[in-house]
Amino acid sequence: MHMHKFEKVWLIFGVAALLVFLTVLGVSAFYLGNQPPSCLATIDPEKVDTTAPFNEPGLKKVEGKDWDYELVFVAQAFAYTPGEVEVPLGAKVKVIATTKDVIHGFEVAGTNINMMVEPGYISEHVTVFDKPGEYLILCNEYCGTGHHMMTSKIKVVE
Numbered sequence: 001m002h003m004h005k006f007e008k009v010w011l012i013f014g015v016a017a018l019l020v021f022l023t024v025l026g027v028s029a030f031y032l033g034n035q036p037p038s039c040l041a042t043i044d045p046e047k048v049d050t051t052a053p054f055n056e057p058g059l060k061k062v063e064g065k066d067w068d069y070e071l072v073f074v075a076q077a078f079a080y081t082p083g084e085v086e087v088p089l090g091a092k093v094k095v096i097a098t099t100k101d102v103i104h105g106f107e108v109a110g111t112n113i114n115m116m117v118e119p120g121y122i123s124e125h126v127t128v129f130d131k132p133g134e135y136l137i138l139c140n141e142y143c144g145t146g147h148h149m150m151t152s153k154i155k156v157v158e
Contacts (some may be wrong), residue, residue, distance in 0.1 A: 011051075040049050042121055044120070045098075045119040048099075049074075053070065057072045057073055057082055066092070067092040068092045068095045069091050069092070070096055071085065071087065072091070072115065072155075075100070076099060077143065078143065078144065078149050078150045079152075080151070084152065086154075088156075090128065092128050093118055093129060094126045095108075095113060095115075098117060098122050099117045099118065099123075100119065102119065103117065103119070105141035106140075108137050109137075113125050131156050132156050134153055137152040
């Protein structure tokens, strides 16, 4: 079978690109440990208000963990609890969120925090707030008619 030289070039390019992609994926998954969320942390959406730590949302200092604070949020139609929270500058914070009703988004504008908050599951993200200021929390998953009003605020203070 005769192949044109351009077909051979594109075939080699395609196979090489596939090998590069699989190598990057393998290094990322196995060497660097990047994995999709396992969703092993679950909660009964009807008992969020009585289940720790969601029974007392807000910022709490923790001891003996890899992070300094836990920042707990509860999402519900069309609000986050707490509505505003202050975080110390430079603190390593584990953000923990869940919802009582429907799927909500949890995006902290200006940071790399962007989670989908689903009923029955607990979403977590560890970050360091290294710039002082106010960070707006937005719902970036359409959740109903009041979706555009669903916000909260994190104030990073010295």
